[in-house]
Amino acid sequence: MGGTVVAGLLAGYGIAIPVGAVGAHLVAVAARSPWRTGAGAALGIAAADGLYALLAVLGGAALVPVIAPVTTPLRWVSAVVLVGLAVRATWTSVRAYRARSAPVRDGADAPLTPVRAFLAFLGITILNPMTVIYFAALILARGPSAASTATEGAVFVLAALLASVSWQLLLSTGGTLLGRVLTGPRGRLTTALASSTLIAVLAVGLVR
Template sequence: MNELMSPTLAGAAAGLGVAMPMGAMSVLLLQEAMRDRRTAVAAAAGIAAVDLGYAALATALGPWVASHISPVEAWVRLASAVILLVIAVHGLAGARRPGAGPESDAGPDSGAVLVQDTVASEAGTGAGVGQAGVSVRARPGNAFARYVGLTALNPTTALYFAALTTAQGAALGTGTAGTAFLLGVGAASLLWQQALVALGSLAGTRIPDRARVWTFRLGYGLVAAYAVKIALPLP
């Protein structure tokens, strides 16, 4: 049991690191929760599903990559750590001040600015109850698929997990360890997204800028901590 606890906790930290920074997708999810909590729950599951899918792909390939580059394993870990640090620094730089503009929406789970326009237009044409001939029963499924597609457009999540799992290839080499890691990723991401749904349904989209900045600091702080962890010992 203790052998599974470590990769599970590592996966949970990785899932929170990618999910916590409140970028464009988080804002859209809050707006979805304001309109209809059922569709927002499905949308949150779609975002978490993409996180889990990218993590699963990276976990499957990471150990294989690591096994073929064992002579330079320490340097690969260092390169992966640098990639993670760049992601963390870029995210933190965009969150230095409230209302930092487009850069503050550049979280691992954020979409491009185009995402906001896409979902906004869809919301205006078919997201209302009974509008455009869309039945209430079908809407959660549509929301799930839409948010899967929008979240998958952002390559930063894939890069994040690729760097993370390649650097930890040996640790995730066994099936049980990899499964525990993915369980942690999926559970943490889903719980965070569902917490945003609950927040959106209760408080709406008016999240204070200071609170939003702190989600960036906490999320990217986890990414930076991960980078330091996998970089040591240095080559």
């Protein structure tokens, strides 16, 4: 059982630690939002990782040929969504910088709530089918003993989920601290433009 826990933790960190477009977007959102919103976004990403780990344990090799034909369309959808988010973040930040302390006239730019952030990042992360292929490949590589019982399968999924949760919360907390340091309008604008550019570049990399 201990080996299953370690395998799950390593699998969870293996998929979570490489910071791609979604991770960059998480840091950007956390930097301009309350900590609870950043935490909600982090948990949304981790929930998607946990879901895909569960699907891999349940489906194994059978899922790979089902998902393979739609990986390219989903990558394009994911890239378009992320670029759209980067453009919107840039537009919102530039408008806020120009307005400075002007009052908000409508609710269009109201900050994300933790629940909305959770759902938004869950949806964005689910668009990446390579996650389930990654988990399925790990399980198949470890052989029949990888999840030979329901208990071991549950332990593997839980360990992978906890690993993802810990890493994503670390990213969101770092973003929150960054936002507190850069409290001035110019600092927030600079970080918003930098993060939007990074998100767009990483998103384009998904379809190259």
